[in-house]
Amino acid sequence: MIDVSHTSLHRLPDQIHPNLRLVFVGTAASTRSAELGHYYAHPGNRFWRAIHEAGITPRRYQPGEFAALIELGIGFTDLSKSGAGMDHQIATETIDVAGFRAKIEKYRPRTIAFTSKKAASLFYGRPSRGILLGRQPRGGSWPETFVLSSPSGAASGHWTLEPWHELAKWIAA
Structure with a gap:
């Protein structure tokens, strides 16, 4: 059964x-994504191009097609389900790491991939500068975890497709 919550302006x-073989985890919806109800919907966001170029999807999907990725074993969630905007605009009190952990423990995906160092830093409880891109050390029964370079256009100066390729190789194995 798919757990799909109702979409509102900020969710x-x-x-x-x-x-699932993979769940992408963001910090929160961008303002544009929240308005449209689609993940990674801003035209400057590289997410949809990146997952295709890295070989995670067989074609380039559009943001409005995000629900179709469930057929490929790919899901989506965010650490904040009530906040929207750029990472620095998300109120700390809307970040729900415990709720995220509970979802992952309930649904048991094979792999999770944080789509920014910021999301990973909130999860791990340490500064972004201490987070390395790529596959993370595994802890117990927790799924394999990757940290990807942010596909946001606002993070262009730090963009690299390399960790996305590493993720694609892992999930194809």
Whole structure:
């Protein structure tokens, strides 16, 4: 069964169900994504291009097609389901790491991928500068975890497709 919450101005629906091969995890919806109800919807966001170029998807999907990725074993969630905007605009009190952990423990995906160092830093509780891109050390029964370079146009100066390629190789194995 798919857990899909209702979309409002400041919320994207989770797209997650048991045993997915991959769940992408953002900090929160961008303002544009919240308005449209689609993940990574801003025209300057590289997400959809990156997952295709890295080989994660067989074609380039559009933001409005995010629900179709469930058929590929790919889901979506965010650490903040009530905030929207750029990472620095998200109120700390809307970040729900415990709720995110509970979702992952309930649905048990094979792999999770944070789509920014900021999202990973909030999860790990340490500064972004201490977070390395790529595959992370594994902890117990927690799924394999990757940190990807942010596909946001606002993070262009730090963009690299390399960790996305590393993720694609892992999930294809």
